[in-house]
Amino acid sequence: MPAVIVENDTSQWQDETGAVYHFPKRYQAWLAEGTEVIYYKGRIQDKTFASARLSADPHYFGMARIGKVYADQRSDKGDLFALIENFTPFESAIPSKINGAYLETIPATRVNNYWRDGVRSISQLDYDAILSHAKLLSSQADQGTPNIEGDPLTFESANEGNKSSYFGTRYERRKDLRVKAIAIHGLDCKACGFDFEQAYGEHARGFIHVHHIVPISDFGGEKAVNPETDLVTLCANCHAVVHRKREMTLSVDELKGMLRGRWVIEP
Ligand SMILES: [Zn+2]
Ligand SMILES: [Zn+2]
Structure with a gap:
């Protein structure tokens, strides 16, 4: 099952969009290697981040795949982190709600706390519905061997x-x-x-x-x-x-x- 991963403008972890994603152990089953994910940001909390976001409103901003998952050695709560592969940013924000309807299906039992979760497992239908609104910026995943030395x-x-x-x-x-x-x-x-x-x-x-x-x-x-x-x-x-x-x-x-x-x- 695909998943939505939430990125906060500020967090305890120094995640880098499209490279590394930290998450609590309870989401482990949803973020196995190979899982297709969509990046999401909730409503802006701190306006100083406005220029680093595609929108101040809740929105989706990119797609990727979960790579290898590791235990976070620095965590005493059993937190994990995943390498992110094939990150492809969207050209513009996809709002969480289009024509008054959420793109994610919210189970009746979760109406009050659905948006609280940092990772949300979604159906293939919801995943496809979100991506149907996406204009992709070209992924630069396959541009040969980058030289990380001497730069x-x-x-x-x-x-x-x-x-x-x-x-x-x-x-x-x-x-x-x-x-x-x-x-x-x-x-x-x-x-x-x-x-x-x-x-x-x-x-x-x-x-x-x-x-x-x-x-x-x-x-x-x-x-x-x-x-x-x-x-x-x-x-x-x-x-x-x-x-x-x-x-x-x-x-x-x-x-x-x-x-x-x-x-x-x-x-
Ligand atoms: Zn060296
Ligand atoms: Zn040394």
Whole structure:
């Protein structure tokens, strides 16, 4: 069954539209890998977000598919997150109600609290009805291998960047992979354990380098990047050492071996 996933303008999770979606455990059965989903926003609460939305009213704004689902290591409530695949934004908002009728079928027993849920399982009929109103912006899912190394964007915080950029044609697939890599691997260095926020405080929050394990030059065109196996988070020092010698990119294990007994003294 397809599902509607609600995106709030502000949330406890740093989700990135079209890349990562966090959700409470109770929705797990509805968001299995492969589920077709439609993105939804409720009525605007805070007007400062107006420019990052297609409409102030409740509306649908894009479609996607649920990718791999992970347990959120940072949650003590068993929350999960899903990688989002094939995100395709709509050109304009689809209102939740057209000609006085909701596009979603609300069960009689749920009239009072239907819109409260962050994830709503919907019928194929409702899914098709919503999409029949959609004008799609082209998905940029298949544009070859994005280079996430050596680009200034790589060194930006995951929370930075233009929120509304995904409505334009310049949707950054690169940033999308970076967000997925950080959701999976965390914000600490996978070689030495360094955590920028812990060391420098709030100012460095969200900062980490994302290293592509297979050099782009060896990658050969079309293969999709798997953020779990092809990417890893490294601190700036470790990342520099990995690339110190042009013809010899170190593996994370090699790097760990060098650190052990020198800088990182294990108990
Ligand atoms: Zn490190
Ligand atoms: Zn690298």
